[in-house]
Amino acid sequence: xxxxxxxxxxxxxxxxxxxxxxxxxxxxxxxxxxxxxxxxxxxxxxxxxxxxxxxxxxxxxxxxxxxxxxxxxxxxxxxxxxxxxxxxxxxxxxxxxxxxxxxxxxxxxxxxxxxxxxxxxxxxxxxxxxxxxxxxxxxxxxxxxxxxxxxxxxxxxxxxxxxxxxxxxxxxxxxxxxxxxxxxxxxxxxxxxxxxxxxxxxxxx
Amino acid sequence: xxxxxxxxxxxxxxxxxxxxxxxxxxxxxxxxxxxxxxxxxxxxxxxxxxxxxxxxxxxxxxxxxxxxxxxxxxxxxxxxxxxxxxxxxxxxxxxxxxxxxxxxxxxxxxxxxxxxxxxxxxxxxxxxxxxxxxxxxxxxxxxxxxxxxxxxxxxxxxxxxxxxxxxxxxxxxxxxxxxxxxxxxxxxxxxxxxxxxxxxxxxxxxxxxxxxxxxxxxxxxxxxxxxxxxxxxxxxxxxxxxxxxxxxxxxxxxxxxxxxxxxxxxxxxxxxxxxxxxxxxxxxxxxxxxxxxxxxxxxxxxxxxxxxxxxxxxxxxxxxxxxxxxxxxxxxxxxxxxxxxxxxxxxxxxxxxxxxxxxxxxxxxxxxxxxxxxxxxxxxxxxxxxxxxxxxxxxxxxx
Numbered sequence: 001x002x003x004x005x006x007x008x009x010x011x012x013x014x015x016x017x018x019x020x021x022x023x024x025x026x027x028x029x030x031x032x033x034x035x036x037x038x039x040x041x042x043x044x045x046x047x048x049x050x051x052x053x054x055x056x057x058x059x060x061x062x063x064x065x066x067x068x069x070x071x072x073x074x075x076x077x078x079x080x081x082x083x084x085x086x087x088x089x090x091x092x093x094x095x096x097x098x099x100x101x102x103x104x105x106x107x108x109x110x111x112x113x114x115x116x117x118x119x120x121x122x123x124x125x126x127x128x129x130x131x132x133x134x135x136x137x138x139x140x141x142x143x144x145x146x147x148x149x150x151x152x153x154x155x156x157x158x159x160x161x162x163x164x165x166x167x168x169x170x171x172x173x174x175x176x177x178x179x180x181x182x183x184x185x186x187x188x189x190x191x192x193x194x195x196x197x198x199x200x201x202x203x204x205x
Numbered sequence: 206x207x208x209x210x211x212x213x214x215x216x217x218x219x220x221x222x223x224x225x226x227x228x229x230x231x232x233x234x235x236x237x238x239x240x241x242x243x244x245x246x247x248x249x250x251x252x253x254x255x256x257x258x259x260x261x262x263x264x265x266x267x268x269x270x271x272x273x274x275x276x277x278x279x280x281x282x283x284x285x286x287x288x289x290x291x292x293x294x295x296x297x298x299x300x301x302x303x304x305x306x307x308x309x310x311x312x313x314x315x316x317x318x319x320x321x322x323x324x325x326x327x328x329x330x331x332x333x334x335x336x337x338x339x340x341x342x343x344x345x346x347x348x349x350x351x352x353x354x355x356x357x358x359x360x361x362x363x364x365x366x367x368x369x370x371x372x373x374x375x376x377x378x379x380x381x382x383x384x385x386x387x388x389x390x391x392x393x394x395x396x397x398x399x400x401x402x403x404x405x406x407x408x409x410x411x412x413x414x415x416x417x418x419x420x421x422x423x424x425x426x427x428x429x430x431x432x433x434x435x436x437x438x439x440x441x442x443x444x445x446x447x448x449x450x451x452x453x454x455x456x457x458x459x460x461x462x463x464x465x466x467x468x469x470x471x472x473x474x475x476x477x478x479x480x481x482x483x484x485x486x487x488x489x490x491x492x493x494x495x496x497x498x499x500x501x502x503x504x505x506x507x508x509x510x511x512x513x514x515x516x517x518x519x520x521x522x523x524x525x526x527x528x529x530x531x532x533x534x535x536x537x538x539x540x541x542x543x544x545x546x547x548x549x550x551x552x553x554x555x556x557x558x559x560x561x562x563x564x565x566x567x568x569x570x571x572x573x574x575x576x577x578x579x580x581x582x583x584x585x586x587x588x589x590x591x592x593x594x595x596x597x598x599x600x601x602x603x604x
Contacts, residue, residue, distance in 0.1 A: 076323070
């Protein structure tokens with residue numbers, strides 16, 4: 001079995017949003033929507049330090065679909081449009097999505113984005129990989145772990161474009177992979193671990 | 206023929222509102238759900254709010270009508286038919302509100318070809334369909350006077366009615382991601398269905414009494430009002446239990462609680478507690494008030510409004526603070542991009558737009574219209590029949 005996963009080194013992340021842009025470009029994500037974005041933790045303002053001088057810190061948290069092993073979104077989807085695929089990714093079959101947005105209410109991470117209108121692209125012709133399916137108004141979308149790339153053994157675009165190599169992509173079912181080693185050996189942080197969704201995306205320092 | 210019943214003018218008004226609603230719905234189908242006030246932060250809005258309300262409102266009718274048979278409450282029998290009409294209409298309104306909320310209604314057949322039986326939404330589709338069928342059968346058999354079938358159906362109808370509200374509650378109550386996640390959600394939904402449903406039934410019965418379709422005696426009025434007071438108390442008790450459980454640890458759900466007590470959803474919360482539970486309970490707890498029609502109307506209207514407010518605070522409180530917080534927050538989505546300006550939101554906000562409100566008004570108007578037509582045809586007709594043509598059975602059968 002394969003369990004594709006993403007590890008993010010929070011010590012290395014500089015909050016440049018290159019992952020967000022790379023993802024948007026690769027996947028033809030419409031304006032007003034992002035599949036991954038980098039939050040400045042604990043702050044209402046981007047790139048702002050938190051705390052009281054001199055005890056300040058500034059932490060970045062890149063946030064996209066966590067590709068959970070126990071995905072709340074998949075469980076509630078009435079038509080099975082959201083599914084867990086054989087590579088361990090949480091994917092959406094756009095042809096099955098009826099736009100009820102139950103998954104959006106169920107996801108604890110707020111990482112799903114809905115096509116409230118026909119998506120706006122700038123330039124209008126769209127962009128990105130030609131094999132990425134077109135999404136129209138009324139369907140849900142989110143990080144696919146760059147299905148069109150990872151199907152062919154390539155890395156997701158956010159991993160490729162990260163300038164500080166903060167992102168590690170790999171197979172958690174392969175005990176010898178770098179990502180498995182990181183999960184074993186490093187201090188790992190799981191987002192909202194108490195919710196029991198068991199994300200395959202994890203953070204480490 | 207007598208000129209009893211709802212007037213053509215009243216029906217015309219609601220018919221016109223329905224047409225406006227349909228026009229807005231077409232507008233929404235063309236533009237997408239972006240014409241509503243919903244966004245990626247607050248992904249459910251007025252439609253789902255009103256859906257919850259109307260599922261609850263449909264409870265009163267069927268529960269009162271089936272109680273007449275299941276518990277042998279004879280005095281409820283005369284009002285059984287208008288009660289079931291109300292119940293049928295309300296569940297249809299609820300169903301339509303779900304349909305207008307769907308972004309991809311053209312793919313709705315996928316529910317049949319590839320159902321995911323783990324989804325509470327699918328459970329709800331199933332149970333609402335069963336509930337609707339039971340309502341229609343009940344009405345048809347009552348109309349034909351097949352009392353034995355009606356009696357037998359009541360034994361199925363009552364548990365299904367309880368399930369409809371529980372399953373609707375589970376759409377929310379099973380979501381660990383939100384403040385909705387609590388075991389008391391189903392009991393709360395059943396309780397508020399009972400009080401708001403009975404309150405609406407009382408309003409409906411007093412209305413058809415007023416237009417002269419069917420009479421509502423003082424004794425029956427008083428006993429329904431007393432029952433309503435009891436239901437209000439049960440509802441208040443469950444809400445109290447949930448509030449204490451949220452507040453006591455002083456952690457976890459404290460953020461949601463603070464939005465309810467003093468934040469964005471506070472006006473709705475406090476209206477429900479004071480206007481929707483306390484005041485109507487006090488009114489109806491005084492025995493003399495239960496035969497004063499004005500007092501019963503006031504209390505019933507307050508209960509329905511109170512439960513409407515409850516749906517609002519219940520739904521939206523959970524959309525305000527994201528679990529994973531931080532700047533720049535959540536991107537609003539394609540609709541936000543179309544409007545231009547800042548697409549980012551740190552906390553969830555929501556206000557319904559005009560088309561959204563008009564669609565809801567249209568759907569409800571269609572329900573009111575259906576209630577009027579059915580009451581005129583089924584209830585008023587019967588009255589006339591009983592008064593005029595008791596001797597000749599052939600006429601009755603031909604009708």
